[in-house]
Amino acid sequence: MENNLNNMTPNQKSLSHISAFHRLMDEKDIALVYCGEFSQELNKTLLAFTERKFKAENLEDNTRRRIFNIMVELLQNISKNKVEIPEGTPEIDPIFMLGTQKDDYLLMSSNMISNEKIAPLKSRLDQVNALDKEGLKQLYKDARLSSTFNETSGAGIGLIDIARKAESKLEYNFEELDDKYSLFSLLIRISK
């Protein structure tokens, strides 16, 4: 198909992109993808969609609530931590995805962050991943007691909460875009 792409009219190209995207979503069991501007209003829409979907599927109550909680943290993490990209720097819109894979639900997010945020974020992620259930509970308590509101709007407590609710390790990746910005991707698995 790749080889034929050059001989296609623009309309045919668009259609072939749609069908490739369609197959990808179907194969990977992706229920929801949103890429673009994030706001609290949009978050509410995505959450309402997900809630309806899971209610219709009769998902077990605790799992449904945990997915909802984690999704809130991931979405607000994106909408609250927008980076101001100077003109001239190519901007990549944030993305959120919800899918399934074998016995897991997958929640994924990816957004641009300043490179200086990588070190503290990575150290928080590694700290969270090194702890067991009790350790996470203690860290959550301590972080909540000592935090100020500036910090709660950051990823710190949210990540601890996500790890507690997911009961799995946070999978993450930093992809450097240039000397100032990187793409931060996060994958959360919740067992069905």
Next chain:
Amino acid sequence: MEIINIAATEDTPKIVLDHQQGIFEISGRSLPEDVVVFYAPVMQWLDDLVKNPISNLELAIKLEYFNTASSKLILDILLKLEEIFLNGTPLKIKWFYNSSDSDMKEAGEEYSEIVSLPLEITEYQS
């Protein structure tokens, strides 16, 4: 004392702080993006309460969901009530959880480990 009566929305809870009727309640979903702005009237009300304490106040907290930012604010509310309680005014918190929601039960237990307040954890059926 002022009476606070805020209706619930998709992402913010119903809040009633009414000393005339003796109803003190936070219920529903607390997922606002800016928790400080949303809870500002409540924090102001609590500051007034420290100066004019109400004896045997019973605050019902019955939440379906809350985000981590709200969880910090709930802690601040409880710490403020703890201050009043430790000053000698009896009061009580009732933390409600849905019988199928073990996380909400645990959240109540964790708050009760942090604050020195009578905090009763109560199950309800959906």
